[in-house]
Amino acid sequence: MPDEQLGLTESVSIALGGMIGGGIYAVLGVVTGIAGAATWAAFALAGVVAACAGYSYNALNDVDDENQGGSVSFVQSFVGNATLAGMVGWTLLFGYVGSMAMYAFAFGEFTVALGAVPDSLGSVPLRPVVSVGAVAGFVGLNLLGAQATGTAENVLVALKVGVLVTFGVAGVIYVGLGTDAASLSLGLSQLTTFDPIVAAAVSFVAFQGWQLLFYDQESIADPVETIRTAVYVAIPVAVGIYALVAVATVALAPQALRAHPHTALVQAAGAVAAPVGLRRAGAFAISASALFSTGSAINATLFSTGYFAKGMLSADLLPDRVGDSSASGIPTRTLVGLGAVTAVFAAVGSLGGITSFASVAFIVVFGAMSALALRERDRERIDPRPPAVGLAGTTAFLPLLFWHLYANERNTFYVVLVISVVVLGVELLYFEREAIRDEIEAVERDVLGDSSR
Template identity: 80%
Template sequence: MASEQLGLTESVSMALGGMIGGGIYAVLGVVTGITGPATWVAFCLAGVVAACAGYSYNALNDVDDENQGGSVSFVQSFVGNSTLAGMAGWTLLFGYVGSMAMYAFAFGEFTVALGGVPDGVGAVPLRPVVSVLAVAGFVGLNLLGAQATGSAENVLVAAKVGVLVAFGVGGIVYVATGASGATLSLGFSELASCGPVVAAAVSFVAFQGWQLLFYDQESIADPVETIRKAVYVSIPVAVLIYGMVAVVTIALAPEALESNPHTALADAAGAITEPFGLGRAGALVISLSALFSTGSAINATLFSTGHFAKGMLSDDLLPDRIGDSEAEGIPTRTLLVLGGVTAAFAAIGSLGGITSFASVAFIVVFGSMSYLALRERDRDRINPVPPAVGLVGTAAFLPLLFWHLYTNQRHTFYVVVVVSVVAVAVELLYFEREALEEEIESVEPEFVEERSPFR
C-alpha cells in the first residue's frame, strides 16, 4: 500500500465522521418529536435500509470494473443515459447542500445554547447569523486549501465518537442504577404505529456519510474491498451510537426535548455529571463536542462536495459558470456557490424542513441505486435480497415522509414540494436543453409563417 493511500481504519473514520460528525446533533430533536421513546427503532430501520443501499453501492462498484465511482458513474454505466446520470448528480448536490445547512443550523443552535451567549442582538436573532458565519468560515478555509489528512481524521473521529459513547454508556449506567430517578423507556407501544417508520424516513440524512468514500477511490488502497468493509462497519456503529444517545436523552431530558429539542443532549449530559458536581461541565463538554462535530461535518462535506461538483463539471454535467474544471483543487466559484446556497438554507429554513429536504434527496438516490443493483441481480456477484430491501424501504419512506409533513407541518410540506419540483424542472431544462432548442427552432419558422401578414 502506498504511504499516501488510506487503509480500512481511515476509511471507517471517514464514513463514521460523515455520519456521526453532525447527524445526531442535528436530527435527534426532530426524530424524537415524531416517535418519542421509539426513536432508537427509527434509527435501526433507517440503518437497515442504508446498509442495504450500501450493499447495492458495493455490488455495483464490484461489477463495474471499468468505471468505478459513485451514483453518477453507475447510472452512466448501467443505464447509459447522461440525463439521468446528471439528474442523479444534481440530486446528490442538493442533498449535500441540505446536509451542510442542517449541520450549520445545529452549530448555531448549540452556540446560542452556551452559557452567556444571547439569543439575539437587538431585534436580530443570533442563530441564523452564527449559522451563516460558520458556513462562510469553512468556505474560506477550503479556499485556502486546508484539509485533514487520514491520520488526523482518525483522531478527530475517535474524539467525537468517544464523547458520544461515554455519554451513552454513562447515561445508561446512571439510569439503570436508579440514581437518577428516571427510567429507560424503549417505546414498544409505538411499534404498532407507523411513527418509527416515518421517523426513520426523516432521519435518513443522518446515514449518508459513507457514500462519499465512493468518490475518492483513487486515494484508497484496494478500494473495492476496503470500502465494502468500511460501509459494513460504519453503519452498524452509527446505529448503535445513535440508539444509545436517543435512549439516554429521552430518559434524562424529557422536558428539554419538549422545550428545546435541538440542544437537549446538553441537558442530558448535565444530568449525568450533576451527582459529581460537574453538571455544567458535562453540558459544556457535549455542547463543545456538538460545535466541533457539526463544524467539522460542514468542512468535510463542503470539501467532498466541491470535488464531486468538479467531477461533474469535467463531465459537462454542470454549467461552466459554476466553476472551472481545469482549476487546481476545488474551483473558487464552485465553493462560493455551494456556500452561498447552504448559507441561505441555514438562515431562512427550519431544521425540520432542511432535514426533510435532504432526506428526500438521499432516499431518491439510494433507492435508485438499490433498483440498479436489483436490475443487475443475474450477475453472480449480486445477491438480490439486500437491493430489494433497500428499494422497498426507500419506496416506503418517501410517501410516508411527505404524508407526515402534509399532516403535521403543512408549511414545510409545501416548501419541500416546491423546492423539489423546481429542482427537477431545472435539471430537466438543463440536460434536455439541446432537444428543447431543436424543438423551438423547428416550430419557430412555422409560427412566423402563420403570423406573417404577407401570406
C-alpha cells in the first residue's frame, strides 16, 4: 500500500472521529431533554437508520462504475439530473455548516464550564464570542494548510474514545455499586412512547461523519471494501459509546441535565472521580476532552466541507464567486464563506435549533440515498431490505422532528422551517434559473404582443 494511502484503521478512525468528534458533547443534553433515561434507545434507533443509510451508500458505491463516491456523484451517475444533484449538494453543505455551528456552540459552552473565561463580560455573554473565535481560528488554520495525517487521526480518536469509554464504564460501575443515591435507569416505560423516536430524529446529526469517507476515495487503499468495512465498524461503536455515556450521565447528573444540559457531562465526571479525591480532575478531563473533540471536529469538518465545495465548483454546481475551483487546495473565498455562515449560526442560534436544522439536512439526504439504492434494487449486489429500512426511518423522522419542535419549541420550529424553505427556494432559483428566465421572457413577449395589438 502506498505510504500516502489510508488503510482500514485510518478509515475507521476518520469515520468514528467524524461522529464522536463533537456529537456526544453537543447533542446529549438536547436528546436527554426529550427521551430522559431512554436516551440510549434513541441513539440505538438513530444508529440503525444511519447504518441502513450506510449500506445504501456502500451499495451505490459498489455498483457505480466510476467509484467517485458521495451523494452528489451518486445522483449524477444513477439519475443524471444536474438540478437534483446540485440540490443534494447544497443541502449537504448547509448540513455541514449546521454541524460545525453545533460543534462551535458546544466548544463555547465547555470553555465557559471549564472556567477558562467567565460567563459574561459586563452585559456581553462570552459563549457566542468564544464560539465565533473558535470558528475563526480553525478557518485560519485551514488557510495555512494545516491538516491531520492518518496516523495522527488514529491517536486523536483513541484519546477521545478512551476518555468517554472510561467515564461511561466507571460511571455505570460507580452507580451499580450503590455508592451514591444515584440509580441506573433504562427508561423502559418510555419505550412505548414516541419520545425515543423523536429524540432519535433530533440526534441524527451525531451519526453523519462516516459519509465523508466517500468524498476522498483516491487516498484510500481498496476504497470500496475499506470504506464498506469502516462504516459497518464505526457506526455500531459510536452507538455503543453514546448509549454508555447517556446511561451514566442520566444516573449521575439528572439535575444538571435539567439545569445545564449542555455541560452535564462535567458534573457527572466529577461525581465519578469524587470518591478518590479527584472530582476536579474528572471534571477537567471531560471538559478538556470536550474542547479537544469539538475543536478537532470543527477543523476536520471544515477541511472536508471545503474540498466538497471545491468539487461542486468544478462541476458547476456552485456559483463561481464562491471560489476558484482551479486554486491549489481549498479556495480562500470558499473557506472564509463557510466560516462566516458557521459563525453566524453559532453566535445567534440556539443549540436545539442548530442541532434540529442539521438533523433535517442529513435526514433528507440520507433518506434520498436510501431511496436511490432501493430504486436500483434490481442490481445483483443491492439487497433492498436495508435501503427500505433507511427510507422508512428517515421518512418517519422528518415529520416527527417538525412535530416535536412545533409542540415543544415553537420558536425553534419557525426558525428551522423558515431556514429549510429559504434553502429549498434558493436551490430551485439557482438551478432552475434558466428555465425561470425563459418563462419570464415568454410572459414578457406575450404581454408586449398583446399590448401592441
